[in-house]
Amino acid sequence: EDAGEGKIFIKSAHGTYLRAHERAADAEEGSFAKVDLAADKDAAGTKWEAVAEGETFWRVKSAHGAWLRAEEGEEGAAVNQQANPEAGEWENWTIATVTKEGEGEGAAAAAAAPAEEEDTTVKRLMGHKVTVKSAAHGTFLKANSDNGPITQAAEVGEWEVWRVCPIQGQEGMYSLKNEAHGTNVRPNEALQEGEEGNPKVVQTTELTPADCWSVEVVEGDTIRFVSAHGTYLRAADGGADAAVDLAAEAGEWEAWTIAHTPQAQE
Known part of the structure; x- marks a missing residue:
């Protein structure tokens, strides 16, 4: 969702909003800031900035200047924030369109197909x-x-x-x-x-x-x-x-x- 001033809200299927927490000053070296979900989009830390990384990937920056990061692993692997300015592969994301429930493959293909x-x-x-x-x-x-x-x-x-x-x-x-x-x-x-x-x-x-x-x-x-x-x-x-x-x-x-x-x- 558009949050204005070039920022976005990232809303889940449950109606909650992705929220970034600030890394604690006394956090252990090498630790990463927490990411969770907020019920209210006006909660602190829910605004993000999406920045293109080439023409394939996007990087998502929190209000604290840290990059959204996917830890290595399969289902259930952690998502957190990388504070270093040099973002890498684990901070790259792709944005894709998801077919809404009730739309068949034919409807999705027709919607995606541009006019001749x-x-x-x-x-x-x-x-x-x-x-x-x-x-x-x-x-x-x-x-x-x-x-x-x-x-x-x-x-x-x-x-x-x-x-x-x-x-x-x-x-x-x-x-x-x-x-x-x-x-x-x-x-x-x-x-x-x-x-x-x-x-x-x-x-x-x-x-x-x-x-x-x-x-x-x-x-x-x-x-x-x-x-x-x-x-x-x-x-x-x-x-x-x-x-x-x-x-x-x-x-x-x-x-x-x-x-x-x-x-x-x-």
Whole structure:
């Protein structure tokens, strides 16, 4: 469940919430902090941050800055927290969709199968170097240097090359990553202090569930990017250097055409 500010609650099938305890100051060296379940999601230690580890695994960080860790063993093995900043294999997790009770294999397969048009777009373009072009204005999505604003450009250069990467274990979710800077597009849920107009998008070197996007196919290779907050990536009017922000509803300015980069950029 979304806990706001890039954090999540992890809810069990019993309606309880995963809770992280702080490691005691007098704890034995080599011991790990406790993890258990809380009945109330507002209890201390129930907020977590999911951080992508490559395109396959996620690492889950507690409110105390420790990583959720699975001890070696089979069923019944312990789950605790690793306080060291250098997380390893035992701190890697995958996130997968579970079929709800009552859904047969046929229903699950049908739900997981994308539409034919979307399937073509994903298989041919997702994960490759692409340009993201405003279908309304003909401008290109651009990530400025030094974590500057995300704007629009009239022509394609290094800062206008992107990869739309599928997120492993999250069907239909993607990261929008700039090839030059290695940053992802993060949608702000609301206007920040001093901002006006629509909520903005910013660059981030991290990748959390709140930074993932779903895709709506408009036609062919023209799509809309839908944020985790249900808003749409929007190219404002104004040509080169015009703003890129988020809109509550989909229209012409929220449509983007993705295409392989020119040969010079490959």
